[in-house]
Amino acid sequence: MEETKDVRLALYETIMNLVDAGIHAIDEEGRTMIYNQKMRDIERMDSREVLHKKLEDVFRFRSSEESTLLKALKTGEESHLVKQTYFNNKGREITSVNHTYPFYYKEKLMGAVEIAEDITKIERLIRRNHEPHTGYTFHHIIGKSKAVSEVIEFAKRAARTSSYVLIIGETGTGKELFAQSIHYESERSRGPFITQNCAALPDNLIESILFGTKKGAFTGAVDRAGLFEQADGGTLLLDEINALNIHLQAKLLRVLQEKKVKRIGGTQEKPVDVRVIATMNETPYEAIANHRLRKDLYYRLGVVTLLIPPLRDRLEDLPLLTRHFIQKYNTLFQMNVRGITPEVLTFFHSYRWPGNIRELEHIIEAAMNVMLDEDMIELRHLPMQYRQSGHYTPAAEKSPLLKDRLFEYEKQCILEALEANGSNISKAAEQLGLSRQSLQYRMKRLGI
The missing domain is CATH 3.30.450.20 (PAS domain)
Structure with a gap:
């Protein structure tokens, strides 16, 4: 018993x-x-x-x-x-x-x-989205190379309108910095700037965060505005849009087209005035081919497309960027480092920089952490993994430029749409989610 x-x-x-x-x-x-x-x-x-x-x-x-x-x-x-x-x-x-x-x-x-x-994480996320941003603008973007100067100029033009923007670039290239610059130098600068990483949360949670919830929609659901409602009159940055579930991409596309949002469990649609800026760390061609991005969503978001160059394609900006990060950590660590030795500069120019500008900052921060009385960063100060021979990879081997791949893919999509619709431009434009005028402009630019 x-x-x-x-x-x-x-x-x-x-x-x-x-x-x-x-x-x-x-x-x-x-x-x-x-x-x-x-x-x-x-x-x-x-x-x-x-x-x-x-x-x-x-x-x-x-x-x-x-x-x-x-x-x-x-x-x-x-x-x-x-x-x-x-x-x-x-x-x-x-x-x-x-x-x-x-x-x-x-x-x-x-x-x-x-x-x-x-729901601690959800509450913190919502609170974080309401916190004021530091307000980066274009003068915070460091670099004078032709590669980055062209993107800055194009982005400045985009800041004058409210069109959707798609920013494409590898991890660590500064995509959010460009997004903030567009917002804070636009007419929407007084409105909210809200960000959401689409890869950070599971599908059921990201859906309720984006579109909001109606009390009783599911267990624990309360009346809560989604990010579209919260960003009304301002800008919503959707980071890693290619990580968003394809089903949710369809719902997102409808909101972008109708400019109305309906909460989960709700029946009424609410008009919203939101500029969406989306980012991707891969080409749309790869994302669409691997079913990570809807073709129609790409055309809806890509009204303005910015291609952020990787650090290896703007090596002439290395001295400026290096000086900026050294000054930053001199202030934080109360140090007086003057620069880097010629050997470190040579290594920086030969390295491939898979983590781009973010990786450069991390290397400098790590090096300054181990320095004592030295005033120049030497090779021996770099983290061990960078001093191993396998990391001295020549930067000469380059993959095809992202802009060339995008050019060819866009041309292919338009040709397919024209063929499917018997060369009828109006029907092809409708299939692609474009206006007839926009499609004609793209055809002219692509030589179709």
Whole structure:
């Protein structure tokens, strides 16, 4: 009999720790009785810090808020889908949506139990999207090479309009810097600038963040504006658009075309005035061929297309960029580094820079971290992985230019559309999501 009881207890504890929801129960004195694994994960705490301790001795609540658990214990009433923000014993902020129930035994109130869903990351994301940006403009873009100067000039022209922009470039080339510059030098500069990395969150979460939710649409759903509504009158930057699920790309395309958004679970469409700037770290040709980008979405977003050159194609900007990052970390580290030795400069010119400008900054930061009284960055100061022979790869071997590949792919898409529609320009334009005038302009530019 005793063995059966132990087995049941072990089974009960196993189930409690396997449930994908936080479970926290207190007794009639407010002391923790049950604290499962998911709740420990949510609150980043060990069971020894919580079990058998009074709730108010462990957690801190804002003066305007009361613990939903203690409220259930005090009133004997249950509550559902209540959002609560509080702090653990290390001061870490936690936000959860809770279902809370009083616990009765033989008609006597013996405690309360709470089932919690963690929304801390979502709350932080929403809060971060509302934080003011530093307001980068074109004069913050460092470089005087022809490759980057042409892109800056083209981007400045784009800042005069509200057309959608597609920025293409490898990781670390500064795509967001160009996006911010376009926004803050446009008529929308007084409006919000909101960013979202499409690869950072799962599909079900990114959809609700983009388009918003209607209360009751799903468990825990509340009335919340999506990023399109939040960016109304301003700019929405969608980073890594090719990482967005193809199904969501179709919904995004409809919003771009109709300029209206409907929340998940809602029935009404709300007009929005948002300029969308999207970025990609691969060519549209590759993304479309590998089913990571809808062809019609590419044509809708690519009204203005900027191709950000990789660092290996603008090596004449290396001295300017190097000087800028050294000055930056001189200020941060209170150092007085004057520059780099000729040997380091030679290495910089021979290196392929797969991480581009971001990688250059990281190398300089790492080198300055190990310097003592030296005033010049030497090869021995560079991180070990860069001092290994395998990283001294000549920069002479270059792949076909991105702009040439884009040119050929755009020409191919237009020719296919014309062939499919019997050379009818109006029908081909409709299939491609373009106006007749825009298609004629592109045909002329491409020599079709």
